[in-house]
Amino acid sequence: MIVKRILSIFIGIVALASGGNAFEFGYMGNTSFGMGGSGTGNANSAWGLYYNPALQGVDNNFKVGYSLGMRVKESGLSELKNFDLGKLNGSIDAVNKVLKNNEIALTSENGIVLQAPLSLGSVLSHSIAVGIFYTKRNVANVSGYLQASQNSIDSANNAYLINNNLDILEVPISYTMQVYTGGFGTFYAGVALKYIYATHSANKTKMSQHTDFGAPFKDIFRVPNGARTHNFGIDLGLAYALPNEWLVVGIVGKNLTSPTIKTQNLTGTNGAITDSAKLKMDAQYRLGLSTRAIPRTTIAMDFDLTPNYEFSGFNTRIDANAAIARRKVQNITLGAMVDAKILDVRVGVAKNIAESSPKDGWIISAGIGMGYIDLALFTGTKMSKAIKNLPAEFGIKLGGSVSF
Numbered sequence: 001m002i003v004k005r006i007l008s009i010f011i012g013i014v015a016l017a018s019g020g021n022a023f024e025f026g027y028m029g030n031t032s033f034g035m036g037g038s039g040t041g042n043a044n045s046a047w048g049l050y051y052n053p054a055l056q057g058v059d060n061n062f063k064v065g066y067s068l069g070m071r072v073k074e075s076g077l078s079e080l081k082n083f084d085l086g087k088l089n090g091s092i093d094a095v096n097k098v099l100k101n102n103e104i105a106l107t108s109e110n111g112i113v114l115q116a117p118l119s120l121g122s123v124l125s126h127s128i129a130v131g132i133f134y135t136k137r138n139v140a141n142v143s144g145y146l147q148a149s150q151n152s153i154d155s156a157n158n159a160y161l162i163n164n165n166l167d168i169l170e171v172p173i174s175y176t177m178q179v180y181t182g183g184f185g186t187f188y189a190g191v192a193l194k195y196i197y198a199t200h201s202a203n204k205t206k207m208s209q210h211t212d213f214g215a216p217f218k219d220i221f222r223v224p225n226g227a228r229t230h231n232f233g234i235d236l237g238l239a240y241a242l243p244n245e246w247l248v249v250g251i252v253g254k255n256l257t258s259p260t261i262k263t264q265n266l267t268g269t270n271g272a273i274t275d276s277a278k279l280k281m282d283a284q285y286r287l288g289l290s291t292r293a294i295p296r297t298t299i300a301m302d303f304d305l306t307p308n309y310e311f312s313g314f315n316t317r318i319d320a321n322a323a324i325a326r327r328k329v330q331n332i333t334l335g336a337m338v339d340a341k342i343l344d345v346r347v348g349v350a351k352n353i354a355e356s357s358p359k360d361g362w363i364i365s366a367g368i369g370m371g372y373i374d375l376a377l378f379t380g381t382k383m384s385k386a387i388k389n390l391p392a393e394f395g396i397k398l399g400g401s402v403s404f
Contacts, residue, residue, distance in 0.1 A: 024308045024329040025254075025284055026050075028111050028133055029067045030399040034367020034376035035335025036348025038300035040288025041239070041250035044337065046401040049113050049129040049174050052252040052288065053190030054237035056115050057178035058245065060127045061403045063115040069108065069376075069397030076102030077142060077213065078384050085153040085209035092146050099144045099159065103312045104213065108136040109397075125178045129192075133170040137311045138163070144207060152209070159207035162266065164314050165226070166279075169197040172235070185242045192235040200263040200279070201226025202314075227262035233281070245292040251305075254284040263314075284308055296340065302333045307354045330354035335365070343370045348378075363393065372400040 025037070029047030032039030039051035046065030048055030079098050083091050113131035144159025153159055172194035179187045205211065234257050239250040260278040290300035307330040314326070335348030350363040367376030380393035 023281065023284075024310055025286055025304060025331065026109055026135060027069070027071070027395070027397075028109050028135075029065060029113075029401075030069075030367055030369065030374040030376045030397045031337070031346070031401070032335070033067075033069065033378065033395070033397045034346035034348060034365050034369075035300055035337060036302075036333035036350040036363065036365050036378075037331060038288065038290070038302045038333045038335040038348060040237075040252050040286045040302045041248045041290040042288065042298060042300040042335075043239075043241070043245065043248055043290065044292070044298045044339070046113055046115060046403065047111075048190075048237075049115065049131045049172055049192060050111065050133060051286075052237035052239065052250045053129070053174040053176055053192045053235060054188040054239035054252075055248075055250060056127045056129050056174065056176040056190055057125060057188040058186075058239055058241050058248060059403070060117045060125060060176075060178070061115075062117065063401060063403045064113070065399065065401030066112045067374075067397055067399030068110045069395060069399070071105075071107045071109070071378075071393070071395035073103070073105045073107075073380075073393040074384055075392060077104050077140070080142070082385075088146065088151050088153070092148060092150070095153075096146055099142055099146075103139060103141050103310075105137065105139045105310070105312055107138075108134075110134045125180075127176045129172075129174045129176075131170075131172055133172070135168045135170075137166040137168075139312050139314070140164075140213065141312065142207060142213075154208050156207065160204040161207055161211055161213065162204045163202065164311070165199075165201045166261075166263075166311060167199045168261075170233070171195045174235075183243065185240055188237075188239040188241070190237045190239075192237075194233045194235065196229070196231045196233055196259055196261075198229040198231070198261045199226055200229075200261060202264045202266050204266055226264045229260070229262045231259040231261070233257055233259045245290070247293075248288075248290045250288040250290075252284075252286050252288075254286075255281045256283050258282050279314070296338060298337045298339075300333075300335050300337075302331070304330045304332070306330070328354035343368060346376070367397075369400065371402055374398070374400045 027033045028050040031045040043055045043058035046063040111133040115129040118126040141162050172192040174192035176190035233255045235254045237252040241248045263279050285305040288302045307328040309326045333350040337346040346367040348365045361382035365378035376397040378395045379391045382392045384390045384392045
């Protein structure tokens with residue numbers, strides 16, 4: 001009876017995955033970060049609370065983990081360096097094209113997690129976990145539209161450098177139950193209830209040929225004095241594992257209650273800043289697979305069942321001609337980890353299949369860990385057009401975890 005109920009919930013989540021858009025799925029924790037983002041079916045990690053609470057039952061050891069990290073992404077904005085913004089003769093169409101699709105984004109994802117078994121039985125077992133996840137997003141976009149008669153960016157009265165700061169603090173508590181079915185494997189169900197505290201602030205600066213594009217990031221770790229939100233969310237995860245974890249299948253639905261965040265709105269009457277707008281955190285759905293058929297090796301793959309959205313292009317509709325569309329993200333990831341007792345080594349790749357233009361290329365990641373100390377890196381294969389030999393996207397994480 002319990003197995004049938006779990007299966008019905010599993011099927012229900014798959015059915016729900018036909019709709020809904022949200023922020024892109026994050027990279028919390030070092031393990032998945034070094035495996036291209038693969039975490040929804042990977043039980044060999046301390047971060048099941050974030051990726052799929054059902055995974056706490058697959059490997060229900062006592063686990064502690066921490067992670068600090070930062071990602072940087074630039075798209076389009078550096079191309080403005082190829083133009084003389086004070087003399088745009090013959091370049092207005094090309095500049096307008098850049099103004100409709102650009103960003104510099106800095107994302108910092110940090111967290112601590114604690115997982116503990118409650119009871120271990122021959123048929124039923126239970127475990128709990130608690131964590132603190134803090135995500136900071138700072139995004140700068142240039143939005144505007146130049147008329148044919150405007151030969152300088154200085155003469156454009158609707159071209160602005162727009163900065164959005166979003167801080168989200170989540171405190172989740174999860175419970176996981178596992179049902180052992182003998183030689184047919186084990187089913188797992190996990191739910192995480194989380195408190196959400198968020199702050200958002202925004203500002204815009206009139207564009208000129210002397211605009212400092214680095215200005216929005218000078219006080220990146222200052223908590224903004226903007227719109228504040230207290231809310232709650234629910235994550236639900238399910239998993240099935242064959243004996244010895246020869247195959248683990250996981251599926252998760254995050255933010256199932258679609259919590260909203262109050263935001264400062266720059267597109268009110270006469271550009272006035274108001275707190276009336278709300279940003280909806282629609283549900284995210286992801287499927288994950290992993291296998292440990294090779295001794296001391298985990299191979300994992302994740303797939304976003306629905307496209308999500310980057311937190312970019314928000315607040316950029318200055319007028320009917322000036323707006324930046326929010327970019328879709330639907331990632332497929334593949335990663336591997338070799339655990340050699342003293343240390344573990346990880347590699348991974350990820351690809352956004354939601355949009356083919358602009359082509360983002362691939363994300364390549366790697367990591368190495370020795371228990372309490374772990375370092376993970378990733379880089380994009382797409383290179384910056386304005387800064388030679390610098391990837392358009394890269395990131396780093398320092399963390400660690402222990403399991404016993």
